[in-house]
Amino acid sequence: MKTFNIAVIPGDGVGQETVPAAWRVLELAGQLSNAFAVRSHVFDWSCAYFQRHGHMMPENGLDLLKPFDAIFLGAVGFPPVPDHVSLWGLLLPIRRGFDQYINLRPIKLLRGITSPLCGYHPGDIDFVVIRENTEGEYSNSGGRLRVGTPQEVVVQNSVFTRFGTERVIRYAFNLARASRQSLTSATKSNGINFSMPFWDEVFQEVGEEYPDVKQVLYHIDALAAYFVTRPQTFDVVVGSNLFGDILTDLGAAIQGSIGIAASANINPEGQYPSMFEPVHGSAPDIAGKGLANPIGQIWTAKLMVDHLGFPDVGANILEAIERALEKGHKTPDLGGTDSTQSVTEAVMTELRHLYPPL
Structure with missing residues (x-):
């Protein structure tokens, strides 16, 4: 032992x-x-x-x-x-x-808990969110100029590397392949015009290696709505640092309480x-x-x-x-x-x- x-x-x-x-x-x-x-x-x-x-x-x-x-x-x-x-x-x-670099958060409606979403029962909601955990929107890059003046300027930079983006997406694909062969990616490429199109490109490139996995891209606002209106359709969801953070708190809410939400920060x-x-x-x-x-x-x-x-x-x-x-x-x-x-x-x-x- x-x-x-x-x-x-x-x-x-x-x-x-x-x-x-x-x-x-x-x-x-x-x-x-x-x-x-x-x-x-x-x-x-x-x-x-x-x-x-x-x-x-x-x-x-x-x-x-x-x-x-x-x-x-x-x-x-x-x-x-x-x-x-x-x-x-x-x-x-x-x-x-x-x-x-992997933040894994299960979203599951447990037996004995009633979801705030009407009509859902244990077994209906059961998926995993994989959140990129070391870069993206939470990168320590930026600064403040002219602090406290009417001309104050605040810059917060997001940092997306091909290495960091590809490895978290590949991890999610492998997890989906071992589960129900469905992977959903969170994006906002219609409004964030550099980092999110890049994220989508990497998702699609890596996805070519996984033809057996169903692949869906949703804008983050629509995806948040789908977490509420059709959570039973998800298997594995992958998102950037910020998107994954927000989605998983919503996921905790639909499973009954943030008090039961668990997570793992993994170095695979x-x-x-x-x-x-x-x-x-x-x-x-x-x-x-x-x-x-x-x-x-x-x-x-x-x-x-x-x-x-x-x-x-x-x-x-x-x-x-x-x-x-x-x-x-x-x-x-x-x-x-x-x-x-x-x-x-x-x-x-x-x-x-x-x-x-x-």
Whole structure:
């Protein structure tokens, strides 16, 4: 049985509650399956750390993280530290420093949850969004001139490289080929006249190598509407950094709550550790109250288990989540009255039922 060393960063707000909860599920899954063990090293990097030290993580933070098999992150951001300071001080340096160019976010209507979209049932909504994660619209390129004057000028540059664009599109094509052979690309080439036509060209060029995969290009505004009006038609969706970010928050909404949304920041080549984080953010309004939904973090743990090479165990974690939801164990964001702890306990109970003693 292999032991994995995991860097754990609970971060801010509800991350301090959901990460320990999900870690309990992760440890239990390893024990019950007898497939793996996990050893944690907790880093207290957060906005509180920033207030004490003036930075979100030490200068050698990436060197400290590099030896680990994976990174398990909670949430980043908390007042009064500005969001751009917390984001650019911790999350983005890890994503880029470790070349985690794939951001994978599953969109799935789980059993036990009612979608805000009328007429949809579990199984109807089940697709994956692949977001380019290291360049595009979130590139650190631009500046401000004449700050504070009536003539102030702000320039924010998007950077799209052929290397970066092709590798994320190719990853999405391979994922679609292994799924239901359908890939949708998000674009806006009718309004953004350099980067988006380039994106479309690369999509079409790479697509020539995948004649077995259905290929569709949609403008981002139409695609957002289709997420609402016909989400059942999607298999794999690929988009740039900004488009993927926005689409996946919408995807979380149609699956019932952003509190259950999971994601993986992947370096497919394994040169660096990949990082796993829920999408919900630090939720300062409910932090410390025991109301945070742990499912996003637990589902994120499932993605990490998949990445480490145990998809069967990951499938059982998701099955345990769904069984707990079907029995009515829900936090307030899903219309229930359960606490973070009680939902976690319910998932662990269902996981034990999936691994009966010999």
